[in-house]
Amino acid sequence: MSSSPPHLPTSTTATTANNNNNNTPCSSSSTALSKKCFNSDCTDFKSRNGWRLRSGLPSFAIDAPRPETEVLVTCHLVEILNAYYECSAYEEGSFCETFHSRASGWRCCESCGKSVHCGCIVSIQAFTLLDAGGIACMACARKSFVLESNPQILLTATSADVTSNPAWSPLFYHAPFPERLKDLSVKSWSQLAGSGPVPWRQAPSLFNPSAAQSELQTRMPYEVDRLDTGERFSAPSLEKRKVEDFSEKFINGNLRIRLQDIVENGNAGIIGEEQPQPPSSLMEDASGQQFGITIPYKSISESNSQIEGSVNALQPAPPPPFTKHFHGSLHNGVDSSVDGHIRNGKPRTDARGRSQLLPRYWPRFTDGELQQISGNSNAVIKPLFEKMLSASDAGRIGRLVLPKKCAEAYFPPISQPEGLPLRVQDSKGKEWIFQFRFWPNNNSRMYVLEGVTPCIQNMQLQAGDIVTFSRLEPEGKLVMGFRKATSAPPSDQDNVSEFNEDNETSQTGNGVSTKGDAELDPSPWSKVDKSGYIAKEVLEGKSSIRKRKSSTLGSKSKRLRIENEDMIELKLTWEEAQGLLRPPPDHVPSIVAIEGFEFEEYEDAPVLGKPTIFATDNVGQKIQWVQCEDCLKWRKLPANALLPSKWACSSNTWDPERSLCSVAQELTAEQLEDLLPSCNLVVTSKRSKDAKKDIDRVEALEGLDTLANLAILGEGEAFPASSQATTKHPRHRPGCSCIVCIQPPSGKGPKHKQTCTCNVCQTVKRRFKTLMMKREKKQSEKEAETKQSEKEAETTRKKQQEPSAEKLLDDEPSPCSNTGSESGSPNKKKTASEGSDDDPNRMKSSTSPFKGQIDLNIQPEREDELSPGSDSGGMMRMLQDATETYLRMQKFLSSDGDNNPSGNHMLSSGGTREKVSDVIMLGSSHQDADKDHPPAFSMNASASTPATG
DNA sequence: ATACCGCATGGCG
DNA sequence: CCGCCATGCGGTA
Known part of the structure; x- marks a missing residue:
């Protein structure tokens, strides 16, 4: 499996780019970046957060602009693939104007005439493609952005040159757009998505190779059918929901694209389509535009050259001998090829059914996968769909549940539950025969592939991995590939990485590799992504998939959104933390x-x-x-x-x-x-x-x-x-200082010995010490408060002349006697709590199992958060330090005037709170009989006398 | 007892 | 509310 980016910046490409261009502003190292903005007009280049290519290559691996013919490609790629444009212009979206000003791809808004660069990541949000052709800047588009009433608007897309590069779309998964741009980008993306690069539509010719071939022959090499769907787009936006909403409108509303018109007239205003790339290989697949593009747009011809040029320029090698035409077959949703798929008296798949294949089933083949599938043949690969293996799928049952629509669309029609055997070739060319069948289910069907266990095992797949189904044209052979799970919590097949920026191990394996299993990552789940997410914990085995819907987009999307928010939050606090x-x-x-x-x-x-x-x-x-x-x-x-x-x-x-x-x-x-x-x-x-x-x-x-x-x-x-995303319990938010969170993720990195003096360990130790000190202090304060409360209570009781009713539970040192005196540091003794204790403070201070000891010593025992045995070794030492600090603090507080004597903390709230006595009682008894007046602590002037031995 | 088969259930979009 | 589908579960071999 190629772990290198098969798409655009394949390692070869990147390397070449670096080698060939002396202007490469950086070394090929991912750790040493020079800091030069590609934007020559940039005057505000700062070190900003970039992101890493999925390939793991440094984000700047793509070179600076090259000859004019490559500029588009390059700039797009650069923009798409890296965040090297880190100048403010980039972030503000004016990047194009400053950097692309001499590049092609500029168009004018049909409405206001404003020039808009079409085809880069920055500009993508700035325009929308008009159905009738041309573009409209977003400002104008928004004016008429009444979807239902204006079917004309929609289909946005990138300009041809952009659409030629399916890789750019993934950018949205990664581009650290300024927050303020997110909405816009989302919308734009929605539109783009709606216009959607869907290479992969219903395959009317799936079992009709000739049809496919004929289609192929009549179409452009990179042509791809437009889908009359709004769902077949990857939804890289941060809020898929928006996209979906949009797509629904798209599908159900007036925005629905009339594929037939497009196909027939060729100028329905729909621009290119984009192959939804496997998120795991989004970045690598910049050259994967073999999925093709249909650009009925009038400028298609002019763009095609660019497209091809771009493609070629980006490919590590000259165009492969084969052309992986991911041509979709023309269909208007009722194409004849599936007419035979009649079930229950209705078409096997109606247009909508086919068009509504869930995004998570979109094939996201990488260039490498395609290439390997096709080998050196001239086979045309038609990606059909892919599916992330559920626990059930990967389990020993040997049944792979097929998405219904996929099964009906791409597999032979079956009318009997028994189905029929299906011959499938795996990525190594090995043939398997699965039973393709269905179960009646709720007046529907549930399609399964039976007997997949050997194959699954052979490919060393597990839950979370993705199996891909494609078809070799024209022979029509089914090919089953796989893609090992991404290091990121893949969680879902669609938008696997909506936000996650991990790109390093995005493709630990692809099922089409012909290089054998040796290259398979034996433990793909153990990989830790950049964000620290330990996929293994998330998706290891059945547990990860156990919650069956946990891997669906929705839940994941929510989670990711939360994480994203956390990231923002963390970023802020990180900056603050930096200051420390x-x-x-x-x-x-x-x-x-x-x-x-x-x-x-x-x-x-x-x-x-x-x-x-x-x-x-x-x-x-x-x-x-x-x-x-x-x-x-x-x-x-x-x-x-x-x-x-x-x-x-x-x-x-x-x-x-x-x-x-x-x-x-x-x-x-x-x-x-x-x-x-x-x-x-x-x-x-x-x-x-x-x-x-x-x-x-x-x-x-x-x-x-x-x-x-x-x-x-x-x-x-x-x-x-x-x-960084936390893999900790959700309760542990970024910034959580609990002992759990301050520890490095288990299994991550080498184990640190106790004697380790690395930064982390030292810091953790410091942190622990600080923690202890704080708690010491807190505890001390509580003690003081409690004692004071007792004193007052005693006083009150004395005044009330009810001393005899009290029962002495324990001795208590007097905090007053040692005010301002270290030598007087009390050997405080805690009183056991008897009976009810309405005073929460006292409750706390009474929970110690230790009596008559220096309360500092009982601190660890009292701290719920700390395991008493968590650090038995250094605990006492730390406590000693803490004690010293505490004493100093006490001294300070006591001598700091009368405003804050630590021993005078009046517990002012609580109706049942004890009054504080200013009288030190020796041997007095508590008044525990009265439940409304919980026993107060008595003070023992003889502070050094422990009550318990 | 185990594995397999077929269907039912229910969460979730 | 409906459909999909992951999974559970009972029946059967």
């Missing part, structure tokens, strides 16, 4: 550009920057607040100050006066309080202000930490992080 990366001290990073991304490369691991709080001071100057590691005081720094992860007052070179921890904090507690929420981070706490402030801070840190996490992920994973 700091070079190691005294390190000057070298800048490397990888696929459009600029990276600072450090010899040492970059460190996570100290999270800071950006603000604007009273004079309007942008500043940031950073907290000293040691004294926990907040210091004001210039906004542009880059801080290491560890920062202390002593590093305050910006404000020498405050470079000592002893210097008072500039920020008042109130200011800090105001400041912290300004982080725009979620504050869910309903606690008192004092508590809230700290919570906020924690939240802020958490948020930052999450960002840092992204950095971690980005660091460890392939860039760009924004394209």
Whole structure:
């Protein structure tokens, strides 16, 4: 199997392009890009996100413009196949005007006369093809974009030169269109799709080779029949639904193309058709226009030369001896060839039936597949359909469920359930005989191929792989090929990669390879795509297909849409996260550009920057607040100050006066309080202000930490992080900082030893440590709050003179006694919760199985999120560190004025909340009898005395 | 018990 | 609501 792009940028082509053109702005390496925009007019070239060819070739593998005859091709390809046009002009859609200005392909809007370049990825959304011929710019088209009322408009398409290149359509799968263009592109695509490159329509001559041949002889080499369907287009848009809606209108409404008219008159205004390419090979198949194009458009003749020229130019070799005419046969939906397929008194397939073959069954043969199918013969290959193997199909039952319409359209008619044996040749030329039959099913039929197991096994197919059916003309032999599943979650045959940009292993095998199985990827599912998606997890075996509809477009589409949204979200946060990366001290990073991304490369691991709080001071100057590691005081720094992860007052070179921890904090507690929420981070706490402030801070840190996490992920994973799709549970969104998400996908990459000091591992460790510290802090705060609550409760009770009703459950250290004193750090003891506990806070603090111990030690046990045994080794060490930090924090908080004494967190909410006593009780008992007043904690002045031994 | 066959069921578009 | 089809399931060999 050729893993190289069989379509256009075959490796040969790409290589040739690179070799032949000294202007190649880049090396052939995929990792070292020069940064020159092909657009000579570009003045705003920046490193922007590009995408990778499905072949895995660098997206810039296609060369810069070449001689005029190739310009179109080249530019299209370049545009289509790569994102090298990364200038703003490209993104803004003005690329054509700046780059294509001297190229052919310009047309004028029939309405306003505006020149529009027809045939590049940028312009594709800018015009629509008029039914009557010519184009209309989108502005004009929209004016009359009343589909139902104006059947004239629709059929958009690309200009002839574009339509000649079926490869461009896939671009929509990949092109990182600016969001604002998406809708437009979708619409355009819809139209384009509607005009649809459908090489593959009903094969009236399927079992009538002569008919096919005659047709072939009367048609252009690249001619392809137009389908009177709106469904036979690949729907690369991000929202297939739109496309489908459109197609429905297309089919059912006035937009329906009158194929017959087109065919007969040749000028029905329908432009070229485009072969829906297998998404897995979209990019590779730029030269696959052998599917042909029918361009009844008046300019077809003039375009044909271009087309052919383009094709030839793109092919690694001169036009193959064979012509893979993917001619569709003419039919108006009731062609005679299927007239014999009468079942139940009605035509076997009516026009609509044939025209409504689901896109997922569209054949998406790659050039390589076709070539290999045809071998060196002059056979004409007619791709019929393809189907992704379901678990059932690939299972041992040996029955391959055939899409009904496909079966009825392309397989011999059968009238008896027993069907008939069907001889099928596999990609290696081996012949198999399957029983083609059907089952009555709900007044319908369910077609199956029986006895496919040997073949399936022979081809080493599994669920998720795709079997393709094609036909050799004129002999009419059925050929069954296959395509190993893409590395991406293929999920569906149509639009397998609507968004996924993974192109590297898009075709791990194709069933038409004649090179034997050796080239088959033995574990196609284990491949990890660029986005980190582990297909194996998704589609491995039956489980992946188990949910039978999970592989349908819809669900996948939704999922992908979500992922796409996530990608956007992640991208944003990624950028933010980037801001947290700091070079190691005294390190000057070298800048490397990888696929459009600029990276600072450090010899040492970059460190996570100290999270800071950006603000604007009273004079309007942008500043940031950073907290000293040691004294926990907040210091004001210039906004542009880059801080290491560890920062202390002593590093305050910006404000020498405050470079000592002893210097008072500039920020008042109130200011800090105001400041912290300004982080725009979620504050869910309903606690008192004092508590809230700290919570906020924690939240802020958490948020930052999450960002840092992204950095971690980005660091460890392939860039760009924004394209990473999580294979984690849906709950784990990008940015999720849970322990699961911060781990590299299982099975991905080499295992990291515990002693590994790689960036990822170190970062993860840091992350864990930070996590622990945060939790320590939280816990401590809760403890303090709880204790305070108890104190107040005690006080209240004392005041109420009900002390005797309380039962001492446990000793509790006094947080008050050690305020501002490290030496007084309490050996807090938790009280076991007895009876009901309406106080959620206390509930939490009471859940510890540990009593009478330093609460910090029980932290890991209390943390649901953390498995106690998850890191038994370093846990205590981290906890010790955390403890130190916590103590410092306590000290800081306590000494930071009266506004936020940590021990004074009043739990203000909750009607049953305990009042806080300011009296330390020794040996007093809790009042647990009263369920409305859950037992309060008693305080033990003897903090060092554990209650439990 | 197992495999196969044929049909039924139900999710989903 | 309907049709498709993935899969379940009972009957049979």
